[in-house]
Amino acid sequence: MSSGPSAQEIWKDATWLAQAVDPRAGLVRLVEMTPDDYREASFLDDRMFQQRPRITHLVPWASVLGSAPSNPRRDARWIFHISHVGSTLIARLLGEIEGVLSVREPRALRDLTFFPAEVRARFIPLVQALFSRSFTPDGAALIKATSFVSEIAAELIPDNGKALFLYTTPKSFIPGILAGENSRKELAGRAEQRMARLANRGVQLPPPRHEADLAAAAWASEMVALQTVSNAEVRWADFDTVLEDMRGSLTWMAEFFGFDASKKRLEEIATGPLTRRYSKATQYEYSPELRRELLAEAGRTHRADIDSALAMLDAASETAPLLRKALDRAQAES
Template sequence: MTSPPFSSPLAQAFAQGPVWFSQQMDAATDRVLLVRMAEEDYRQASFLDQRMLTQKSQPQWADWSELEAADQVGRRDADFIFHIGHVGSTLIARLLGELDGVFALREPQILRNFADLAATNGQPHALWSPERFDERLQTTIGWLSRTFAPADRALIKATSFVSEIATPLLGGARKALFLTVSPDRYIETILAGENSRQELAMLASPRLHRLHKRLGCDDWRLWELSEPVRAAMSWLSEMMALDAAAKAAPDGHVHWLDFDAFLADPAARLGDIAAFFGMEANTETLDGLAGGPLMNQYSKAPEHGYSADVREKLLAEARATHQEGIVEALTWLKDTAARHAAIGTLMTEHARA
């Protein structure tokens, strides 16, 4: 590969492959933050966001235009995992990352940057024109598609709210696993942990905004919604984003999976996912992963133990503690489905009775 003239040493190094990772961008200044990553660093990282930034990663800012000019690889064949949050996406990404030929990336922050920009895309106060947004999103997919071994393929597990831009990320060619749970299990999951409750508090406002925008209404006031109802609203907002992306994708490019169904038979469900993506996985490998240590670790912090049995115990405790609020939340969902045909259809298609 020939580097373009006037390219900096950093841009030239970036052009060689994923050793330098495009971690985030600053759209206002047209810069990209690069961090240095070994293949094992990618394998270990639960999140490719600000939590990975250390002195070891050597973070350095570079001009977008220079990186774009230097990197002429042109590969854009990554596949994706989209999800509604707290539905085992990190676990499944880790399991799939153990298969030959799979290069797993979990929650690149740069995709969150694009999801934030998408909120103003096409509006007069947007930082970029719609054409620049589309071009740079595709360029970023190319950067994230790079692998250490040419025969490998990248599998990108996005952050939950990145599902809002799932359609352009898939682009009619790439495939995605869509991970969900039923609304009652989602609400229990959110209420079962302090971290998930804090995240709910932070994301409830933008999720309600997205839901109102998708429905073309302003029916609800966030301050009037209890915590369990906010969890139900969050489930609905993220599910509608996934549903819209699925309807826009070509047939056979989206595979839906309920996390509880996965836990009921992880080896079989892993086999289904591998077959969908065209990954190589024999029965011995799948059984080994399903019975291996990853299934008994907290995937976001592998130093801590966690299992399906522990999850069930925590959900049962949340169900008992918040029983009244959960009933209120599920009633809110039913009433909402009765008022909006699109939600009623979604509930019928995706929610467990």
């Protein structure tokens, strides 16, 4: 049995995904991937192993570090988001541009969030290099992180790097969460973590009264984290606004990231089948029209709770400048 890929194999291209990292044990899990594997996988966390068997190797972190080129690329582009705001769709669509490798939610980035900043600092430079590999010399990697990885976005994006921050207004986000069974299940499980993250950034929310309050806290925790990023070139995008002009949005996103794509190709992508499928499971149909219908229905069903949750956020922002900044951004889009 092979002991793992050689240094040359690891660094020549993105074949060996750094899927998971364990700073405590000093190990990294490498998973063999093809361009089609990246294209098909909605997520690159451990759910990827449910799809089919994959070739994996646990490799000492020190050996990967020691084999790295003296000046590796660290020019991956990044997508951070607040969850349930179309980030998988946008990452898929941009990944249809020739030469762009779309890497969606690798577990390794999540792993780093569970360690203190001084530990992360020893790992992040190499993580940036590993996730900047592509399959062609002039290719580019686009990394979409899991929503709560926004907490360390400022550390992951190199100075002067480029990142897209996707969000929706709380008026759209809260009913969007309440419209989905899986998203509602997630609320209670992460409530304590989100409250702690907010408190660490000077935001105090009262105890939640209902699911709408939990969804409001989810919105606030991710938005406030992203508001702290100041070391990178960032473009913010409201997903509902993006849906109104997908072709125009993909055009400015491609230009911002420096992806080379013709107007014709961007129009093909914007009007292609991916925009009419549920991007996390493309066998299911899902359209902007269906999204609007679901949001409207949840808004009617939970109107009183949503209104009280919005009022809660507004009241809390009186003593929390970062939350006020996030709400002002959202209100500018309303």
